[in-house]
Amino acid sequence: METEKAIHPSxxxxxxxxxxxxxxxxxxxSVHDADIFGxxxxxxxxLNKLRIDGFRCTESPICSLSxxxxxxVDEIIRNLKQAxxxxxxxxxxxxxxxxxxxLNCLEHQLHFTTIPQxxxxxxxxxxxxxxxxxSRLYDVGSSKKLNAELTGLHYRTLDGFYKxxxxxxxxxxxxxxxxxxxxxxxxxxxSYSMLMISLYIICARVLLNxxxxxxxxxxxxxxxxxxxxxxxxxxxxxxxxxxxxRENCMFIRQSVRFPRFDEFYDVLKLxxxxxARPIACxxxxxxxxxIDHANVESYESVPCPVCNKKAEYCIE
Numbered sequence: 270m271e272t273e274k275a276i277h278p279s280x281x282x283x284x285x286x287x288x289x290x291x292x293x294x295x296x297x298x299s300v301h302d303a304d305i306f307g308x309x310x311x312x313x314x315x316l317n318k319l320r321i322d323g324f325r326c327t328e329s330p331i332c333s334l335s336x337x338x339x340x341x342v343d344e345i346i347r348n349l350k351q352a353x354x355x356x357x358x359x360x361x362x363x364x365x366x367x368x369x370x371x372l373n374c375l376e377h378q379l380h381f382t383t384i385p386q387x388x389x390x391x392x393x394x395x396x397x398x399x400x401x402x403x404s405r406l407y408d409v410g411s412s413k414k415l416n417a418e419l420t421g422l423h424y425r426t427l428d429g430f431y432k433x434x435x436x437x438x439x440x441x442x443x444x445x446x447x448x449x450x451x452x453x454x455x456x457x458x459x460s461y462s463m464l465m466i467s468l469y470i471i472c473a474r475v476l477l478n479x480x481x482x483x484x485x486x487x488x489x490x491x492x493x494x495x496x497x498x499x500x501x502x503x504x505x506x507x508x509x510x511x512x513x514x515r516e517n518c519m520f521i522r523q524s525v526r527f528p529r530f531d532e533f534y535d536v537l538k539l540x541x542x543x544x545a546r547p548i549a550c551x552x553x554x555x556x557x558x559x560i561d562h563a564n565v566e567s568y569e570s571v572p573c574p575v576c577n578k579k580a581e582y583c584i585e
Contacts, residue, residue: 272346272350275349275350276331276346276349276350278354278517279349279350279352279353279354279359280330280331280349282510282513282514282517283352283371283374283375284330284334284374284375284378286509286510286513287375287506287510288375288378288379288382290502290505290506290509290510291379291383291468291471291472291502291503291506292379292382292383293502294472294498294499294501294502294503294505294506295379295383295472295475295476295499295502296383297498297502298472298476298496298498298499298502299476301398301401301402301498302496302497302498302499305492305494305496306473306476306477306492306496331345331346334374334377334378337374337377337378337380337381338370338373338374338377338378339377340370340373340374344370345370345374348362348368348370348371349371352371354514354517356511356514356515356525357456357457357460357525359514360460360461360464361460361553361555361575363464364460364463364464364467364555364556365553365554365555366549366554366555366556366584367554369483369485372467372471372485373481373483375471376471376474376475376481376482376485377481379471379472379475380475380481383475399420399421399422400420400422400426402419402420402497402498403416403420403422403426403427403430404430405498405501406419406420406497406501406530407427407430407431408505409501409504409505409508409530410529410530410531411530411531411534412531413427413430413431415530415531415534416430416431419497445535445539446539446544446545446560446561448535449532449535449536449539449545449560450560452528452532453536453557453558453560453574454572454574455526455574456574456575457525457526457527458526458527458528458532458574459557459558459574460555460574460575461507461511461526461527461528462528462532462533462536462558463486463547463556463557463558464507465503465504465507465528465533465537466486466536466537466540466547467485467486468503468506468507469491469499469500469503469537470485470486470487470488470490470491471485472499472502472503473490473491473492473496473499474490474491476496476499477490477491477492484584484585486547486556486584488540488541488543488547491541493541493542495534495537495538495541500533500534500537501530504530504533508527511525511527536558539558539560540558544560544561545558545559545560545561546558546559546561546583547559547583547584548571548581548582548583548584549581549582549584550573550575550576550578550580550581551578551580551581551582552573552576552578552580553573553575553576553578555573555574555575555576556584557571557573557574559571559581
């Protein structure tokens, strides 16, 4: 009973709430960005059978997670106990590169429980699809400038969404890398950006039918074209995930900086375009990005946003 009480908040947040939220958004991306994840068709039938076979009616949730991921039940329980309901330590536990168990378990669970409804026809009404994308971008707080850039819709068309206006506060053409590098030195901004990148990689691998991997920052395992719908879904899932952590926090709430959507999109774009390299601190094993720009040499060490030490290693 004590173990159940100790692990319930962390388990519920990760493997019920976050998993379900990501599954729903994977399904949306599978339809609206079918051209990016077209390889899904090649093994759809056998994959769905594998997923159905993955369910065991008499199995407890934690035993199911153990069987799907290959980790012993005791080890999963120990890691869930260590994932406190305090926001910053919870993020550090999730992202720590010397123990990737929790994100590994999440990826295995998503592979077996998500059944995307991928349409081979895609969305045939182009403007309708763009209006739907525009509404989703507006809902996550995208600026009108980025919305127009991603949808191709005219500013006057977007006026219907932006009656009160959401101004762009972060995108600076020509100085993007330097600007984002300045943001990434902040612990909270960096941690949530890295969590969203890792979840984007995980969800993209599910859609590509790629086997679960231990490296959640493997840019080579995902398409070079960004799935905007998946980007929106990951952002919104993390935003609500953050809200759930704060609701359940029994301690003093800290003011934690969460990236705006425009900022996350720019971070993801730099990462996917190989202009930002994932590295981890040699002292605390926390991941962050080395962003290439004019004021930083490629070999120059970047301070860890968590412990401020200058010693890192490449994430593999």
